[in-house]
Amino acid sequence: MKKSIASLLLGTALAVATAGAAFAQDKTVKIGALSDQSGLYADLGGPGSTLAAQMAVEDSGLAGKGWKIDIISGDHQNKPDIGTAIARQWFDVDKVDIIVDVPNSGVALAVNNVVKEKNGVYINSGAATSDLTNAQCSPNTVHWTYDTYMLAHTTGQALVKAGGDTWFFLTADYAFGAALERDTTAVVTANGGKVVGGVKHPLNTPDFSSFLLQAQASKAKIIGLANAGGDTTNTIKQAAEFGIGKGGQKLAALLLFLTDVKAIGLETAQGLNFTETFYWDMNDQTRAFSKRFAGKMKNNAPPTMVQAGVYAGVRHYLKALEALGGNPHDGVKVVEKMKSMPTEDELFGKGEIQPNGRTIHSAYLFEVKTPAESKGPWDFYKLVGSVPGDQAFTPLSESKCALLKK
Amino acid sequence: MQALYAQLLVGLINGSFYALLSLGLAVIFGMLNIINFAHGALYMMGAFVAYFLLNLGGINYWWALLLAPIIVGIFGMILERTMLQWLTGLDHLYGLLLTFGIALIVQGVFQNYFGSSGLPYAIPDQLKGGMNLGFMFLPVYRGWVVIFSLVVCLATWFLIEKTRLGAYLRAATENPTLVRAFGINVPRMITLTYGLGVGLAALAGVLSAPINQVRPLMGADLIIVVFAVVVIGGMGSIMGSIITGFALGVIEGLTKYFYPEASNTVVFVLMVLVLLVKPTGLTGRAA
Numbered sequence: 001m002k003k004s005i006a007s008l009l010l011g012t013a014l015a016v017a018t019a020g021a022a023f024a025q026d027k028t029v030k031i032g033a034l035s036d037q038s039g040l041y042a043d044l045g046g047p048g049s050t051l052a053a054q055m056a057v058e059d060s061g062l063a064g065k066g067w068k069i070d071i072i073s074g075d076h077q078n079k080p081d082i083g084t085a086i087a088r089q090w091f092d093v094d095k096v097d098i099i100v101d102v103p104n105s106g107v108a109l110a111v112n113n114v115v116k117e118k119n120g121v122y123i124n125s126g127a128a129t130s131d132l133t134n135a136q137c138s139p140n141t142v143h144w145t146y147d148t149y150m151l152a153h154t155t156g157q158a159l160v161k162a163g164g165d166t167w168f169f170l171t172a173d174y175a176f177g178a179a180l181e182r183d184t185t186a187v188v189t190a191n192g193g194k195v196v197g198g199v200k201h202p203l204n205t206p207d208f209s210s211f212l213l214q215a216q217a218s219k220a221k222i223i224g225l226a227n228a229g230g231d232t233t234n235t236i237k238q239a240a241e242f243g244i245g246k247g248g249q250k251l252a253a254l255l256l257f258l259t260d261v262k263a264i265g266l267e268t269a270q271g272l273n274f275t276e277t278f279y280w281d282m283n284d285q286t287r288a289f290s291k292r293f294a295g296k297m298k299n300n301a302p303p304t305m306v307q308a309g310v311y312a313g314v315r316h317y318l319k320a321l322e323a324l325g326g327n328p329h330d331g332v333k334v335v336e337k338m339k340s341m342p343t344e345d346e347l348f349g350k351g352e353i354q355p356n357g358r359t360i361h362s363a364y365l366f367e368v369k370t371p372a373e374s375k376g377p378w379d380f381y382k383l384v385g386s387v388p389g390d391q392a393f394t395p396l397s398e399s400k401c402a403l404l405k406k
Numbered sequence: 407m408q409a410l411y412a413q414l415l416v417g418l419i420n421g422s423f424y425a426l427l428s429l430g431l432a433v434i435f436g437m438l439n440i441i442n443f444a445h446g447a448l449y450m451m452g453a454f455v456a457y458f459l460l461n462l463g464g465i466n467y468w469w470a471l472l473l474a475p476i477i478v479g480i481f482g483m484i485l486e487r488t489m490l491q492w493l494t495g496l497d498h499l500y501g502l503l504l505t506f507g508i509a510l511i512v513q514g515v516f517q518n519y520f521g522s523s524g525l526p527y528a529i530p531d532q533l534k535g536g537m538n539l540g541f542m543f544l545p546v547y548r549g550w551v552v553i554f555s556l557v558v559c560l561a562t563w564f565l566i567e568k569t570r571l572g573a574y575l576r577a578a579t580e581n582p583t584l585v586r587a588f589g590i591n592v593p594r595m596i597t598l599t600y601g602l603g604v605g606l607a608a609l610a611g612v613l614s615a616p617i618n619q620v621r622p623l624m625g626a627d628l629i630i631v632v633f634a635v636v637v638i639g640g641m642g643s644i645m646g647s648i649i650t651g652f653a654l655g656v657i658e659g660l661t662k663y664f665y666p667e668a669s670n671t672v673v674f675v676l677m678v679l680v681l682l683v684k685p686t687g688l689t690g691r692a693a
Contacts, residue, residue: 038517038522038623039522039623040522040523040623042517042521042522042523043521043522043523044523046522173666173667199666200666200667201662201666201669202666202667202669202670204627205669205670206618206624206627206628207419207420207617207618209416209419209420209548210413210416210417210659210662210663210666210669211662211666213409213412213413213416213542214409214663216543217409229523230522230523230524230619230621233523233524233619234618234619237526237617237618237619238617241529241536241545241547241548241617242536242543242545243536243543243545247543259521259523260523262523263523263524263525263526263619264526265526265528267526267528268526298518298519298521299519299520299521301521
């Protein structure tokens with residue numbers, strides 16, 4: 001009897017050991033790039049983000065070490081229900097390990113819950129809402145690139161300090177706009193400024209003249225644009241038409257991407273101040289990467305900061321997997337490993353992932369060049385200043401993230 | 407109160423686009439019995455042709471206003487000759503599906519090459535700047551859009567309702583065989599009518615290029631609203647679609663002022679109400 005128990009124990013131990021070995025040797029990974037592939041955010045994320053993920057896989061060199069890494073992509077069409085349906089299918093049927101990109105804060109927050117429920121990994125680069133690492137933080141989520149808190153505390157703060165003490169908001173009527181308006185309002189009032197009014201517009205509005213007239217009538221010194229992508233470009237173009245700059249009011253493009261500046265044209269966009277965490281023309285490394293990237297894009301566009309964030313995020317994820325020696329298919333475990341390793345890549349430099357999932361790196365204040373200053377088709381920005389990561393993003397002491405209360 | 411005047415005027419500007427587009431749709435539906443879902447894509451093509459003319463050929467806005475409708479109109483006539491003409495006599499659904507498919511293909515091709523965020527097109531120098539009307543600052547270009555589209559709309563209405571050519575057209579829709587017996591080439595007339603409707607869409611596209619981005623999806627975003635306009639005005643009614651176009655622009659503008667969150671749904675709410683009360687549309691006759 002004793003003997004049989006001993007052999008049973010031995011057998012179990014062996015089984016556990018072999019299972020452990022098999023687990024350590026599992027080197028398959030499936031990445032899902034979920035984005036707006038055809039709508040107003042497609043150029044800042046979209047197919048370019050899928051390409052960035054592919055380049056990250058190639059550059060990781062893991063294929064040469066026996067890893068098998070696949071990438072699939074999906075179009076959430078800026079609808080949370082479609083985004084979550086795709087995410088569920090990816091986890092349940094396609095056995096996806098990690099979802100990346102996901103612009104549109106509304107979709108991003110919805111997908112956040114699915115990833116947590118399925119214990120996957122979520123590296124969000126496209127969405128802005130700071131809630132992803134604050135009130136709605138998750139042990140499965142890493143938020144790369146930027147967020148509304150950062151935008152408010154860089155562009156917003158700089159404008160208030162320069163004398164822009166009365167604000168009127170044009171806000172995209174969904175999670176992102178609300179978060180950006182909330183975070184910027186906090187900065188404005190904390191610095192002695194005042195918000196005199198605001199108007200919420202539907203996502204993807206072609207004509208802003210009505211809203212611009214209301215902003216004009218408010219006599220606020222700063223018109224804060226809490227919108228993004230096609231909405232922002234339309235607002236800026238039409239504001240110029242209605243002579244808003246000439247009337248002494250200043251536009252604050254709180255969130256502006258490289259592709260937006262291209263769409264507006266330097267003639268109209270020149271002089272705009274805004275913040276990004278990545279620009280293709282920062283240094284030799286970013287230029288080299290961007291050249292490779294643009295060579296693979298249909299319109300030869302260099303990467304936006306969202307696409308750069310997808311690249312950096314996937315690189316770091318793969319580094320963590322390599323350090324683990326295999327893919328445990330356990331989201332919380334992988335994200336913990338990611339948080340334990342400092343981040344470093346050619347695009348964002350050195351940084352870290354905080355316990356709430358927020359990636360910390362420097363942010364840069366840019367100004368759009370004049371047409372005379374621009375020397376190439378994508379030569380748009382000049383650097384005005386930079387903010388170190390620990391000052392740009394939410395301090396842990398202010399974060400309401402439940403993960404911090406352990 | 408001043409703000410209200412400004413909103414009314416801004417509404418009229420948007421209404422101009424609705425009117426021009428719904429007019430083209432009404433002409434095509436009235437004469438060809440086709441629900442032209444490709445209208446938005448053709449509107450987008452008008453804007454892109456203007457962009458190409460300027461950036462590749464150095465041809466300015468004023469010529470684009472003439473050339474773009476002709477070029478896109480010819481494209482439309484080729485569509486009609488090669489595809490749409492085979493659908494005569496079939497259920498509306500076939501025309502709708504065919505043109506919807508064409509729209510998706512055209513948009514897809516443009517999106518593949520130009521991305522989704524669009525290309526800049528500057529306001530022509532002669533129409534830059536603005537004037538202070540006391541209650542608002544009106545950009546000259548916007549004023550131009552209202553006046554120009556009003557003229558085009560009325561001219562089209564006059565052509566179809568008051569001229570001999572228009573009479574032939576209307577007769578051909580009623581009874582093509584009889585009109586043919588009078589020695590009139592009905593198929594050619596129908597092709598030209600489709601070309602005219604398409605040309606109106608392209609014209610609206612050129613007009614809108616300096617205001618909005620020249621984007622592959624600019625038409626897709628607009629066409630649904632325009633269909634609502636046509637339904638409210640009464641399918642196929644020329645004057646009805648012009649008036650409803652302008653009126654809905656104004657109503658939408660007022661909504662943007664009083665309750666902005668509803669501004670992209672108000673047109674559809676109205677459509678539902680009109681259909682419940684008068685299913686043929688405000689000016690439509692019973693079929």
